[in-house]
Amino acid sequence: MSDCTDRVVGNILAGWRYDISGLAPEMREDYERHFAECDHCRSRQKLHRGIDIALMALATISAFVFVLAFAVIRHFVPQHAFILELAAMAGFLLSALVWLLVAIATPAPVVVVAAARSGARTLHDRLPENIREKLPEELRTKLIG
Numbered sequence: 001m002s003d004c005t006d007r008v009v010g011n012i013l014a015g016w017r018y019d020i021s022g023l024a025p026e027m028r029e030d031y032e033r034h035f036a037e038c039d040h041c042r043s044r045q046k047l048h049r050g051i052d053i054a055l056m057a058l059a060t061i062s063a064f065v066f067v068l069a070f071a072v073i074r075h076f077v078p079q080h081a082f083i084l085e086l087a088a089m090a091g092f093l094l095s096a097l098v099w100l101l102v103a104i105a106t107p108a109p110v111v112v113v114a115a116a117r118s119g120a121r122t123l124h125d126r127l128p129e130n131i132r133e134k135l136p137e138e139l140r141t142k143l144i145g
């Protein structure tokens, strides 16, 4: 892997987990320029956002499994059903908390929204002209930006 082109900026970015979404636009400029120039930091940024999204996906699956466990316990009423139900509820709440923390502390939601918007834009561009014109103006300006 190539080295960072500017160690000082690279170290600052590493400290922020390569997340500059919280910065004011005028402060962001230098860092955005660095991301454009530096392969090392760009690939690290991708990696960290991938981890964030994977964490959210994992927390979502985990929460779903705990809800499923709760439903199964409810249905079959095994011995110590109440304790098992409490454990399933606690697991669900913990998963929801992890999901919320990742969503608040990382720019993962911003990345997902940007990806969804880019996907919608691609789809919009592929639509035949006559269908594209039937889309509400408001939606079109949102997609094209």
Ligand SMILES: [Zn+2]
Binding pocket: 003, 004, 005, 006, 009, 010, 034, 038, 039, 040, 041, 042
């Ligand atoms: Zn760099």
